[in-house]
Amino acid sequence: MENRSASDRVVTKTAAGSVAEVAARFRGILEGKGVMVFAVIDQAAAAQTVGLSLRDTVLIVFGNPAAGTPVMAAAPLAGLDLPLKVLIWDDDGVTRISYYSPASIAERHHLEPATAAGLSAIDVLTDAAIKS
Template sequence: MQIGTPLAGLLVTLALAWPVAAQESTQASVDAALEAVQGAATAGGLAEVVKIDHARLAAGAGAEMGPSRVLILSDPAISTPILESEIRAGVDLPFRVLSFDDAGTARVIYTNFAFLAARHGLEESDAGAAFDARLAEVLAAANVEASAAPVEGLARDFGVLELASAHGFDATIERLRSAIVAQDDTVWFGIVDFTADAAALGVTLPRATLLLFGGPAPGGVAMKDFPAIGLDAFCQKILVYEGPEGALRVIYNDIAALATLHYGTSAKPHHALNERLTATFAKALE
């Protein structure tokens, strides 16, 4: 059969269409898993903080990556006791679930209390057991098979970058927010005011606010070969909190470190983003 015949043309068309069809199938599975978790979480009383479609946002910004969606959910009654033990754990709260394309298969991963304990020096406790049980209920109700994020290699403050602020708490939040939204490739997703959430429960916490944002294009490039980091690093998070004697601290994730945690290695885009974020935050806090 000579190339150029109708049959040969059909074979070429089918060969080209196969990867597209496979990715569409995986995208559908990724979507279905996340929507199932969202539905179960809503039915179970968890509040949705933000739902982010990494791949579609990246595509809209001109970057390509595999299907990936993250869901951040909140229950202050669960988070507050953990924050009472260690306020810095707020950088890894509230609940996070990622549905993504793992080498052609839809996979779901989540952050469990063991991750928080290793990274923030927390002891096993009723609060930790409640954290794991709450998310386990949601995943069971969603009928979604999921696995916890890796903890091997984690130690206290692993992958935590830190800056100090000489400004007041509200001014620090506003200066960081202004610096973030001033970048034309960045999307602002909102904040979680842990202190206000705790106060509604009658609990007094140091002032602590989590800022949520992301860059669809640079994030898409950073996640393309490292999609699991969408659980921890994207959206990007900054925790501003009041430390001892009123000192204000700003902590955020080392993207290269988290890539190494999930994949055993990191890449140039991760380090470039670390440098960019640190420069942006440091300037805002001058």
């Protein structure tokens, strides 16, 4: 399942497995392709540190400097969207993976198609992660 919302700004896909399993699978895919993982933030664990509860939610921040640097050189404020991020979260027992669409990032920063082309890798990477 793939849903797009808010004028295709956010893509949400249904993934096989738990949040932890999908996050581990996604990290493995990234590492296998030589993509840098800058941060993995367990937002549910962070909520617990202040006595609050939150559904299983993990944010993974990743990127490829060879693809991101030309984008930020062309549009410095694209650094607000880069590196790329995916949110892997529990939706009442169904694991979802969500991210800003490459088209929305390109539109927001007025990127030329050739400059924005590398952003579309997120679609392929998440497609691989949603499979069991």
